[in-house]
Amino acid sequence: MATASPLLLRGGLLIDTDPYPAVLGPGDLLVENGAIAAVIPAGDDRPAAPPGTEVIDVTGRLVLPGFVDTHRHTWQAGIRAIAPDIDFPGYLRRVLGELAPRHRPQDAYAGTLAGALECLDAGITTLVDWSHIHRTPEHTAAVVGALREAGIRTVFGYCYGADGDLAALAAEGRRVRREHFGAPDPLMSMAMAALGPEIAGEERAVAEWRLARDLDLPITVHMGGHGAESAERGLGLLARHGLLGPRTTYVHPNFYTGDALGRIAGSGGSASVSPLIEAELGIGHPATGRARARGVPTGLGADTVTAGPGDMFSLMRAAYTLERARPERAGAGFTTRDALRMATIEGAEAAGLADVTGSLRPGRQADLVVLRMDGLGQTPAHDPIGAVVLSADTRAVDTVIVAGRVVKRDGRLCHPGLPAALAALAGSAAHLAAA
Incomplete structure (x- = not known):
């Protein structure tokens, strides 16, 4: 991949998330070689942009790390x-039992590409794709190709199917x-x-864990929701082996x-909660606050758009609301800053990418989102972090950058294949929904 051109995001209100979400104030963000090179506070001594740098004026907008989805079945966009x-048994029966077998490789491609573009x-900007549509090698090639075509940062979770x-x-x-x-x-x-x-x-x-170790792969697993x-029995099995x-x-x-x-935290494990889907399908009350209180890095995931939304604003609000609604106000200490942290740096930590993305720290990859806050329902943003979590939605997403490359500009996705991707998705959806 060619090196991205230098960028200077000028005049935005900068929000960092590491170690904890905070408004840094107005300033500039310099991006070089796809990474954050400098965070420059506003002032009279603001340096000139280096030669060849594209300057993007983001005055009046919020600049923060791109969101991290730690669990999504991306192929299900169709x-x-x-x-x-x-409910969960119904999901297993309808989605995995009836609809998944109808997916041809081209359907897996169309759903995965559209789902990844939806994320962007x-x-x-970062996605853990929990992909369990691999019925043939052709399905796998289609999914991997679609993720690379989308240009999103991805941890591709391969599930043999x-x-x-x-x-x-x-x-x-x-x-x-290997391939x-x-x-x-x-x-x-x-x-x-x-x-x-x-x-x-x-x-x-046991076979899955041993194969992952042989191949030096991290593991993402559905455990604790049944x-x-x-x-307890599943965790005991892992410990015994x-x-x-x-x-x-x-x-x-x-x-x-x-x-x-606590045992998971002590082992170095992490967690992913999908608050909307867990509540809707009856997979238990999200462990958000309990896991974090025990020191488990915990990220957010959309899980499936067959029965829920696919945007991080909905997930942050659901996590915030469900945690603060725990009996006897047990989760009342959970804040909008906690929700934003889970959606960014803590999600990156859960995905094993905290040294790569999730914050504005110089040296991290320039995975960024610029939000407008001048629309009805978002302005005035007296507390910018509270406004991101409680007031913003996808209409606010003005600019998105992955590894220093602008993938959305002025509210429009830049992907040249978007019309074809939407047409392919429509055709695939018609095939899949046919009786």
Whole structure:
């Protein structure tokens, strides 16, 4: 990938998130070689832009790190809102049992590309794609190609979905790692999306963990969302086999006790909560505050747009509301700054990318979002962070930058293939919804 041209974002109100969200004040942000080179407070001694730098005037707008989605089944964009008002057994039956098998490789491509572009359009610059549509090698090639075409920073979570025994799982996992991730990619890396012991049973879970270790891959796994007994049994399995360790993200960890969350934190694990989907599908009350109180880095995820929204503003508001609504006001200390931290640097930490993205610290990749706050319902923004979490929506997303490249400008996505992607999505959706 060619080096991005230098950028200077001039005159915005800068909001950093590391170590904790704070308004830095008005100033400039210099981007060189795709990374944040300098944060320059406003003042009379403001230096001139280096030669060849594109200057973007963001006066009156908020400049903050791009959002990080730590759990999304991106391929499901073609079946958006197909299963509202559903519970978890209904989701398994309708979406995974009926609709997933209808997906051809071209459907997996169309859904993944549109879903990734949707993220960028909404200010999500980093995505953990929990991808379980890999029925054939052609499906895998389609999904990986779509993510690269979108240009979003991605942790590609590969979940083996074809028929076959554990030897086939291992062989295909190794092939995917070798063929699609054999060379370094500055925007994309691979993880093992493990079904885990609570979904696929103990034998497959052990095989998934051992394969991930053999391939030096992090793990993202659905664990802790299937009842208290199941949660404890699954965590105990990992401990007995010496598999409880770092670089593991526990998705929907809602039924873990405080002690179990402490064990996860002590092992170096992280968590991802999907507050809207967890509440809607009945996967337990989001463990947001309980996990964070035990020291578990916790990010937010849209999970599935088949039954929920795909933007981070909705997720921050849901996390904020559900946490503060815990019985006896147990979550009343959770703030809008906590919600923004989960959507940025804490999400990056959960995704294993805290040294890459999620803050305005010089040296981090320039993954940025610029928000307008002059629309009805957003102005005046007396507390800018509170306004981002409680008042903003996707209409506020003015400019989005990934690794120093502008992917959305003046409220319009810049991707040249957007019309074709939308047309392909419409055709795919018609095929998938047909009886």
